[in-house]
Amino acid sequence: xxxxxxxxxxxxxxxxxxxxxxxxxxxxxxxxxxxxxxxxxxxxxxxxxxxxxxxxxxxxxxxxxxxxxxxxxxxxxxxxxxxxxxxxxxxxxxxxxxxxxxxxxxxxxxxxxxxxxxxxxxxxxxxx
Numbered sequence: 001x002x003x004x005x006x007x008x009x010x011x012x013x014x015x016x017x018x019x020x021x022x023x024x025x026x027x028x029x030x031x032x033x034x035x036x037x038x039x040x041x042x043x044x045x046x047x048x049x050x051x052x053x054x055x056x057x058x059x060x061x062x063x064x065x066x067x068x069x070x071x072x073x074x075x076x077x078x079x080x081x082x083x084x085x086x087x088x089x090x091x092x093x094x095x096x097x098x099x100x101x102x103x104x105x106x107x108x109x110x111x112x113x114x115x116x117x118x119x120x121x122x123x124x125x126x127x128x
Contacts, residue, residue: 034111035062036089038069038100047103052118057091059098071098078122079115083108 034050038059046066048059057076059069071091080090087102089111105111112125 034105035103036100037103038098040066045100048100050102052114054118055120057115057119069098073119073121076119076121078124079119081108081112081115081123081125083125083127087111 035047036050036059037045037047040046047062048069049062051058051060055073057071059071061068071093075093075095077092077094080088080092082088082090087105087108089100089102091098102111112123116123
């Protein structure tokens, strides 16, 4: 189930997430170097930190008051990475789509590898 978290206790959750990122555990691989602009409305986008763990994608909002988006592997039908001028991503979920544009990716293949190694779902990469 995709979880949207927006309450006063979410600051504590963010701190615990950040602590786990600083000290990776066991077979958990994490990445926080990427920022992604997610489409959150008809003409609205929000910037998130992009974190991938084994079986989980988390999007941590840059602005306070916005929701954390957690996408579990079981909710993902497939993923699409498209390289044009920028790198675009679509997470096709069982109940919708989350689309975004990476803001600071230098090596596009690293994002592909990160998703392929941690999310066991169909991943398509297209390049123009």
